Amino acid sequence: xxxxxxxxxxxxxxxxxxxxxxxxxxxxxxxxxxxxxxxxxxxxxxxxxxxxxxxxxxxxxxxxxxxxxxxxxxxxxxxxxxxxxxxxxxxxxxxxxxxxxxxxxxxxxxxxx
Numbered sequence: 001x002x003x004x005x006x007x008x009x010x011x012x013x014x015x016x017x018x019x020x021x022x023x024x025x026x027x028x029x030x031x032x033x034x035x036x037x038x039x040x041x042x043x044x045x046x047x048x049x050x051x052x053x054x055x056x057x058x059x060x061x062x063x064x065x066x067x068x069x070x071x072x073x074x075x076x077x078x079x080x081x082x083x084x085x086x087x088x089x090x091x092x093x094x095x096x097x098x099x100x101x102x103x104x105x106x107x108x109x110x111x112x113x
Contacts, residue, residue, distance in 0.1 A: 007031055009051050014038040018045040036060060039079045043067045055083050 007029045010017045014032075021030045029048035032038075036056050040063065052060055059082040066074035 007048070009033060014041040014045055017042060017047060021046050035084070036079070036082050039063060039082070040067065040072065040075050043075070053083075059083075 005028065008020065008024065008031070010020055010030060010032045011034055012020075012032070013034075017030060017032050024030060030046075031049045031051050032042045032047050033051045036050060036052050036059075039050060039060060042050060043064065049064075050060055059078050063075040063078035063082075066072070066078060
């Protein structure tokens, strides 16, 4: 049996996805996910779509339709209404200096000797 790849779903920042789109030379449609993070920027770089959680889809569809109708302002409004997507929408807070520190714990406790 022959394997057929129909599309690529990235899970990375828009800068990485832009490079992926460039490398595939439009031979495969590239989608992104990441809970909708950078949704409009993904549209701008040529993502063919997004693979999102069901609670985000209606907002993303309205944003997609507005963007492709040439109304980026309306697309941004719909994007701003989207649920946070598991916290990913707020991942840039450290870069914006809104989150000054974070304590990261180990995923498990080491056993006592």
